[in-house]
Amino acid sequence: MESFLFQATIYLGAAVIAVPLAARLGFGSVLGYLLAGIVIGPLTGLVGSETQDLQHFAEFGVVMMLFLIGLELDPRALWAMRQKLIGLGGLQISLTMAAVMVGAMALGYDWTTALAIGMIFALSSTAIVLQTLTEKGLMSTNGGRSTFSVLLTQDIAVIPMLAALPLLAVPTMMTLTENGSVHRAADDHHGSHATLSLVEGLPGWGVTLVTVGAVALVILAGIYLTRPVFRYIHHARLREMYTALALLMVVATAVLMSLVGLSPALGAFLAGVVLANSEFRHELESDLAPFKGLLLGLFFITVGAGINFDLFFNDPVYILGLTFAVMLIKWVILFGIANLFKITGKDRWLFTLGLAQAGEFGFVLIAFSRQQGVLSGALAGQLLLVIALSMLITPLLFIAYEWLSSRGGEAEDHEHDEVKETGAVIIAGIGRFGQIVNRLVQSAGFKTVVVDSNLGTVQMMRKFGFRGYFGDPTRPDLLNAAGLQEAAVLVVAIDDKASANKLVAYARKAQPDLHIIARARDRVHVYELYDAGANDIVREMFDSSLRAGRYALENLGLSEFEASEIEQAFYQHDRYALRELAQLWQPGVPVSDIPEYVKRANELNNDLETEFATRQQAAERKDIA
Template sequence: MTDILLITFVFLVAGVVAAPLASRFSLGSVLGYLLAGIVIGPLLSLLGVDVSSVQHVAEFGVVMMLFLVGLELEPKQLWAMKYRLMGLGGGQILLSASIIGLIAIALGQTWQVALAIGLMFSLSSTAIVLQTLNEKGLMHSDGGRASFSVLLTQDIAVIPMLVLLPLLAVGDIGSAASVHEASSEISLVADLNSWQTALVTILAILLVIGGGNYLIAPVFRFVAVARLRELFTATALMFVVGVALLMSLVGVSPALGTFLAGLVLANSVYKHELESNIEPVKGLLLGLFFITVGARIDFALLLADFWLILGLTLVLYLVKIGVLLALGAVFKVHGHNKWLLALGVSQVGEFAFVLLSFTVASNVLSQQLADILLLVVAMSMLLSPLMFIFYEKVIVPHCRPKMSGKGDDIPANDAKIIIAGSGRVGGIVDRMLRSAGFSTTVIDYSHERLEALSRFKVSTYFGDATQPSMLHAAGIEQAKLLVVALDDAEQISRLVRYVNKAYPHVHIIARAVDRHHVYDLYAYGCRDIIRETFDSSLRMGRSAFEALGIDKEAAEEMKEIFNEYDRQNMIGVADVYRIGVPAHENDEYVARVFELQQTYAPSMEAKLRRLRDGTDKPQQP
C-alpha cells in the first residue's frame, strides 16, 4: 500500500508542478507533462515502477477524449466533413506512409518493414493536438477543423492497419490466436474466420449504437432516483469502459468505438451530464499519459544513437509538414491555418506505441529496431509543443500581413458601412442593416465561414480587417460606420485603436468580450461599446422577475434601473482603469468600485424592491 501511495504521490507532484510552470511560460501543458516525465524517470526506475503498465492505464485518457469529441459532433456534421476525411485525411496517410516507406527502403529496410514503419509514422497524436488546440482556442479555426479531420481519419485507419500489419511478418509468423493474445488477453474473435469476425464486429457496433439510443436514458433515470452525484460519474465511466471493453474484445480500436458511442449520444439530453462527469477523469489520465511518455525515454540508447534518432525525427517532420502543406493548399486551407495544420499534426501519435508492440509480437519488426523507433516517436511528441510555439510566435505574425494583401478585391460602392466579422454577432447586425435597406461591406478572415455563407447567397469578402490595406480596399476613408464584431479581444482592440486614430470621423461600434475589455476599448477612444453577453443577461434577469410573479411592466422597469446603475458604475471607474493591469491588483480601481457601490447601490436596491412589492408603479413610456 505504501509503495502505491508513494508512486501516486510522485506522479501527482510532477503534474501539479510542471503543468502550471509550462503554462506560465506559454509552453502548453503537454510539454510540461512530458518534461515532468523526463525529470521523474530516474526516480521511477529507482522505485522499480513498470512505466509501460502505467501507460497502458493512462492510454484510457485518449479513449475518453475521443468519446468527448464524439459528443461534440452530430452525424450530419460528420457527413459534412466527408470530403476532408477522405481527401485530406486519407491523402495524408497514403502520401506520408509512401514517402516514409521509401526513405526506410533507402536506409536498407525490406519493403515489409518499410511499409509497417510508414503506416505507423503516418499517424499523429490525437491527444497532443486536440488538447493543445482546445487550450489555445484554435479548435474552431479553419486549421483546427482541418487538423481534426486528419486526426479522425487516422483513428479510423488504425483498424485496417491492425489487420494488415501481421501480414507483413518477415520471420516466423505466429498463429492468429497468438496475435490476438498479444493485443488482448480475452478475445471474442480469436478463433473465428474472416467473415465470422466481420459479423461479430458489426454486431458489436450495432450494439453500441442501439445501447446509446435506447439504454442510456433509462439507466440515467434509474440512477437519478438515488440523487447521488458520484453515481452519475460512476455511470458515465461504466458506459465508456463498457464500450471500450466491447471494442477490444472484437479487435476494434477502443478509441474509435467510444468515438462512435459519443457520436450516437450527441443529441441525447444526457450529453452534458456525461461530458461534465468524464472531463476531469480524462484530463488526469491524459496528463498521466504524457508523463509516462517522458518517463519511458531510454536515455542510454538515446545518447548512444542521438544523431541518428534526431535526424530521423527531423526527416519525419519535414516529410509530414510537406505533405500537409501540399494537401492544405489543395483543400483550400489558407494562410496561417495551413501552417497550423502542417505544424500541429506532423508528430507521431500515441497509437504508434501500441502498433510498435503489435508489430514486434507479430514478427514484423525486431525488438532492436522497435526500441529506436520508439525513441523517434517520443522525440517527435516532445518536439510537438515547440511546433505550436513556433506557429504562434513566428508564423502568425508574418502570415497575417501577407494574407491580408491577398484578400478579395472589394468593388467600389457607397455602402458607408463596414462590418468586421461575419460570425454570430456580425452576421445578425448585417442582416438587420440590410433588411432596413442599408448596404454593407462585410469582411471575414475565415474561408470556411465564407464558403458556408456563400451557399445562402450572403456576400462577404475574405481578408484581415485589422490590416490597413484591407480597410483601405473596403473604403474606410468614406465610411460612416465601422461595426467591429471579431471574436478575438486583442484583434478588436487593435482595430479600434487604429481606426480611431487614423480615421476619427468613423463612428465605431465595438463588440466587447467582457467588462474589462470595455475599459480597454474606452481607453482607445471608442464610446459605442456593446458587451456581447450583457443584453441577453439583462433579458434573462427580466424573465426571471416575471417568472417570480412580477408583472411585465414592472420587470421591464427593474431591468432598466439595473442597467442604468451598471452604466453609472462603468463610467465611474473608467478613468482609474489601467490597461494591462489586472483589476484586482489596481488598488485605486478596487477603492472606486466600493465607493460607487456605497453611493448608488442603496438607491437602486430600494427602487427594485418597491417595484417588486408593488408599492411603486412603473413609469409610463
C-alpha cells in the same frame, strides 16, 4: 498499499503543479503533462518501471475520448464525412507510409521492417491533437474538422495495420522449438501473459463472422438495450449508478473489441456514434468527461516519464535528426494534401502543424511488432523515443500556429477584394455582433460597407444576399477605398483586441469627425478603446447580461416596471463608473495593481449599494403610505 498511494501522490502532485503553470504560460495542458512526466521520471527518478504498466491503463483515456467524440457525431454526419475520411485521411496515411518506408530503406533496413516503420509513423496523436483543438476552440474550424477526419481515418487504419504486421515478421528473429513450432524471440521480452481471444484458432471465415457479430452486438445493444437499462438504473435514485453505467458501457465495449482483435478505441467510437441521437447522450458526457480528462493527463505523464534519455544522449544528433526528419516528411505531405483539397490560410497551418507528430497508437504498433518479431529491441527503443519527442514538440507547433495566425494567416492566401462602394456606415468585422448591426442599419434604409478578413464568412454572407468585401479592415488603403473620409459612422466589430485598438486609433486620426462605435471584450478593453478614440463602446456581453438580470428580478417578485427601473439605474451607474475608472487606468498595468483604481472601484460599488438601499426604503415608505 503505501507504495501505491505514494506513487499516486507523485503523479497527481506533478499534474497539479505543472499543468496550471503551463496553461498560465500559454503552452496548454498537454505540454504541462509531458513536462511533469519528464520531471518525475528521467530527471528525478521518482517513478520507475511501473510507468509502462501504468501507461496501458492510462490508454483507456484515449478510448473514453473516442467514445465521447462518437457521442457528438450523428451517423448521418459521419456518412457526410466519407469524402474527407477516404480522401484526406487515406491519402495522408498511404503517402506517409510510402515516404517513410523509402527513407527507412535508405538507412539500410529491409523492406518489411521499413514498411512497419512506415505504418508506425503514418499515425498522429489523437489524444494530444484533439485535446488541444478542444481547449483552443478550433474543432469547429475547417482546419479542425479536416484534422479530425484524418485522425479518425488513422484510428480506423490501426486495425488492418495490426492484421498485416504478423505477415512482416523477420525470419532471422524466429527460431524453431523442439516440436517444430515457430517461436519468436521477442515473445521472451513480453513474458507469457496469455490474453483471451474469441478468434484465436478460427479459420478466416470464422474470424470474420465473429468480428462482424461483435460489431453488430454493439450496435444492437446501443439501439435496443440502452433505454431499458437506464430506466432500471433510474429507479435506484443514486447519482453514482449513472456514472457506473457509463463506465460499464465503455469498458464492456472495449473488452468485446479486444476479444475479437479490434481496436478498443474504435469500438468505443462506434458505440458513441450509435448513442449520438440518444436522450442519454448529455448524461453520458457529463459522467465520463472527468475520467477522460484525468486518464488522458495520466497517459501524457507516462509518455514524458517513459522517455529514455540515456538512449537519447548516446546519440542525440541521430535521434533528433530522425525526429525532425519524420515530422518534416509528414509536414510536406500534409501541406501538399492541404493544397490539393483547397485548405487555405490559417486552416492549412492548423492541418499541417497539428498532424506532423507521431501518435500514441505508434506505441501499440511497436509493442505488437516486437511481439511478432518484426522489430528488434534496439530499433523499437529508438522508435519509441522518436514518437515521444515528436509528441513533446507538438504543443510548441500549436504555439507556432497561433503566431502564424496572428500574422494574417488566411489573408495571405487570397488577394483582397477591390472595394467599389461607399456608404454612410462602415462595418469592420461581420461575426455575430457585426451581422446584427448590419441587418439593423440596412433595414432602416441606410447603406453599409462591410469588410472582414475571414473569407469564409464573407462568402457565406453573399449566399444570403448581403454584400461584403474580403480584406484586412485595419489596412488604411482598404478603409479609404470604403469611404472612410465620407462615412458618418464606423463600427469596429473585429475579434482581435489589438487590431480593434489599432483600427480605432487610425480612424480617429484620419477622420477626426467620424463617430466610432466599437465592441469591447471586457472592461480593460473598454479603457483601451476609449484611449484610442472610440465614441461609443459596447461590451459584447453587457446588454444581454442586463436583460438576463432583469428577468431574474421579475421572477423574484418585482414588477416589470420595478425590474426595468433597477436595470436602468445599474446601467447608468456602470457607465458613470467606467468613465471615472478610465481616468485612473494605466496601460499595461493590471487594474488590481493600481491602488487608486481599486480604491475608487470600491467607493463606486458602495455608492451603488447605497443608492439601491435608498430606493428600497423609499418604495417601502410609499407602500405604507
